[in-house]
Amino acid sequence: MSLLVVNCVTKSYPLRRGGWSVKPKHVLALQRFSLRVEAGSCVGLVGSSGSGKSTLARLILGLDHPDEGQILFEGVDVHRAGGTVRQQLRRDMQIVFQDCWSALNPRWTVGRSIVEPIRNFEKRTEHEQALRVEELLELTGLHGCDRHKYPHQMSGGQLQRVNIARAIALHPKLLVLDEAVSSLDRIVQVQILNLLRELQARFGMAYLFISHDREAVHFMADRVVTMDKEARS
């Protein structure tokens, strides 16, 4: 069984009605789109701007609902799951966004941001939480003392490492990387891509690596899927 199955998913968004038009207009963000991600693999997702890549990411994470089709994670319909199954899905699937600054609360220290999912989902003592934060910082190439820093005291590359540390804190099975290195300088991009590969080799997570940068996608992915805006009717 595949880890993730996106089965013929369609999603449209209403457009603001203009002038005398009585018909609500819609923009078709995704049309009958299908995809599979196997456990431990990296699928690259490329496509032009507006082809629906971020829409797909939101649907997979359950942040938005498809109009038609299904998204199955380990055979469970992401949009029908409730209770403890839903809670487990929230642990198993994590996302790292392009904008490393807005993904973090500027008033929280790095340590507070990383510990938040651990506090919410795991029963650990304060001491165990602190040790886990230190471990996550080291795993992502940061220092234990960085936990006291605020986002404005760090570079973009360091902040993206913090976002990755937070995303892997609960040992997810799937990490969705939505243009996760696109806002960084090329040298920092390469460092973060190498880090992601190391983490994948170590923990066996699957990645859905979304990017418009084909070079980065080919560096990361075992298989590349192209989203085509023009194919929609």
Ligand SMILES: Nc1ncnc2c1ncn2[C@@H]1O[C@H](COP(=O)(O)OP(=O)(O)OP(=O)(O)O)[C@@H](O)[C@H]1O
């Ligand atoms: N919340 C929304 N409301 C209205 N339209 C939306 C919304 N989200 C996305 N869209 C539209 O859906 C289409 C797909 O957008 P999406 O952001 O998923 O594409 P993308 O491939 O991620 O683009 P980019 O590479 O530029 O980020 C676009 O036409 C976009 O304008």
